[in-house]
Amino acid sequence: AFNGTWKVDRSENYVKFMEQMGVNLVKRKVAEHDNLKITIEQNGDKFHVKESSTLRTKEVDFTLGVPFDYTLADGTEVSGAWEMEGDTMKGKFTRKDNNKLLTTTRTLVGGELVQSYNYEGVDAKRIFKKQ
Ligand code: MYR
Numbered sequence: 001a002f003n004g005t006w007k008v009d010r011s012e013n014y015v016k017f018m019e020q021m022g023v024n025l026v027k028r029k030v031a032e033h034d035n036l037k038i039t040i041e042q043n044g045d046k047f048h049v050k051e052s053s054t055l056r057t058k059e060v061d062f063t064l065g066v067p068f069d070y071t072l073a074d075g076t077e078v079s080g081a082w083e084m085e086g087d088t089m090k091g092k093f094t095r096k097d098n099n100k101l102l103t104t105t106r107t108l109v110g111g112e113l114v115q116s117y118n119y120e121g122v123d124a125k126r127i128f129k130k131q
Contacts, residue, residue, distance in 0.1 A: 005130070031073060049061075064082055065082075112130075113130070
């Protein structure tokens with residue numbers, strides 16, 4: 001159900017979230033209008049996710065429940081895993097530089113893909129439409 005290409009339509013509190021993450025002003029300004037597109041290919045427990053934005057393109061393979069390393073678009077390195085809870089993907093990632101937790105979920109709501117983010121008490125959302 002997550003399969004397909006999703007283009008960001010709108011964001012909620014994403015700038016505050018990036019601020020909490022310590023992303024600098026210039027990068028926040030760019031990331032706010034990053035035209036993020038994610039392509040998700042799920043095969044059972046295995047995922048291939050392609051991210052493309054004005055910041056970069058990146059591809060990653062992961063398996064539900066299996067930890068992997070990932071570098072965020074601002075350069076922050078994290079390590080963690082996605083799990084499936086019901087129809088929701090739940091990700092728990094730890095920053096390598098300070099060991100703090102970044103949690104994220106992906107869920108489908110009314111045909112849109114909603115990704116939520118939490119870091120140190122700040123929540124944000126990005127909502128994607130299918131292409
Ligand atoms: C993926 O499934 O797309 C790969 C793993 C994603 C890991 C964490 C996603 C959180 C992204 C937060 C962006 C913050 C930018 C400062």
